[in-house]
Amino acid sequence: MIEIENLHKGFGGEEILKGINYTFDKSKTNLIIGGSGSGKSVLLKCMLGLLTPEKGVIKYDGKPYSEFTEDEKKDLSKQIGMIFQGGALFDSMTVEENVMFPLRMFTHRKKKKENLERVKEVLKRVNLEGSEKKLPSEISGGMQKRVSIARAIVNRPKYLFCDEPNSGLDPKTATVIDNLIQEITHEYDITTIIITHDMNSVLEIGEKIAFLKDGVLAWKGDKSEIFKTDDETVVDFVYSSNLFQKVRDAQRQGL
Numbered sequence: 001m002i003e004i005e006n007l008h009k010g011f012g013g014e015e016i017l018k019g020i021n022y023t024f025d026k027s028k029t030n031l032i033i034g035g036s037g038s039g040k041s042v043l044l045k046c047m048l049g050l051l052t053p054e055k056g057v058i059k060y061d062g063k064p065y066s067e068f069t070e071d072e073k074k075d076l077s078k079q080i081g082m083i084f085q086g087g088a089l090f091d092s093m094t095v096e097e098n099v100m101f102p103l104r105m106f107t108h109r110k111k112k113k114e115n116l117e118r119v120k121e122v123l124k125r126v127n128l129e130g131s132e133k134k135l136p137s138e139i140s141g142g143m144q145k146r147v148s149i150a151r152a153i154v155n156r157p158k159y160l161f162c163d164e165p166n167s168g169l170d171p172k173t174a175t176v177i178d179n180l181i182q183e184i185t186h187e188y189d190i191t192t193i194i195i196t197h198d199m200n201s202v203l204e205i206g207e208k209i210a211f212l213k214d215g216v217l218a219w220k221g222d223k224s225e226i227f228k229t230d231d232e233t234v235v236d237f238v239y240s241s242n243l244f245q246k247v248r249d250a251q252r253q254g255l
């Protein structure tokens with residue numbers, strides 16, 4: 001669980017996050033949605049410790065990040081898995097080497113055999129058995145995303161941060177990737193936070209949704225509530241998507 005209390009962050013005198021209060025639940029896919037420039041990435045970077053807020057508290061499983069010792073901060077970074085927009089795989093490394101990378105960073109080199117077993121295990125979990133020796137350029141976009149998921153979970157993280165994890169994928173593959181992230185979240189009891197612009201993802205895996213507008217938490221709820229809300233700001237944002245308009249119309253007609 002990650003709790004955010006009264007979080008403020010600005011740049012050059014301009015306030016970007018204006019007092020966010022929110023809890024990201026364990027074992028759930030927590031989505032952050034909102035228009036461009038609403039502060040989603042700034043919020044994510046504050047949670048990752050990459051930006052320091054001017055005011056407010058970020059608690060990891062009850063403990064404020066500002067009270068972490070250097071060792072605890074190191075431990076925390078080991079407990080965080082990241083899935084970047086575009087995958088961010090190392091082109092010159094094989095699938096296996098890419099997934100091995102965080103293990104090499106955080107564990108002793110002598111554990112090579114154990115590390116290889118762990119890599120094998122996570123590659124199996126994301127259905128990539130047999131692709132170990134391939135380069136990213138030799139596999140499809142969907143498979144590359146699977147590699148980045150395997151790399152993100154190889155250290156058994158407690159927290160998984162995903163920045164538009166299905167960008168650049170066709171809708172069917174995007175749904176498969178969304179569902180895989182959701183399954184892994186439940187299976188390993190992870191607090192998963194996903195920034196997304198994709199309304200299909202909201203529909204599929206929006207177990208908890210935070211809607212940011214101009215640095216303010218403008219609405220919160222889940223995928224069933226987002227269809228029913230009359231909140232103007234949410235309706236404006238969400239129903240700019242044709243698909244959502246159709247789903248809402250169908251729901252209103254009781255279909």
Ligand SMILES: Nc1ncnc2c1ncn2[C@@H]1O[C@H](COP(=O)(O)OP(=O)(O)OP(=O)(O)O)[C@@H](O)[C@H]1O
Nearest residue numbers: 011012016034035036037038039040041042043197
């Ligand atoms: N390091 C920085 N220095 C100055 N301004 C910044 C910095 N990082 C972000 N901003 C500003 O903060 C605002 C929010 O940016 P942020 O990247 O969080 O938006 P976002 O909601 O993630 O948008 P998008 O969906 O387009 O990625 C923007 O106006 C951006 O220019």
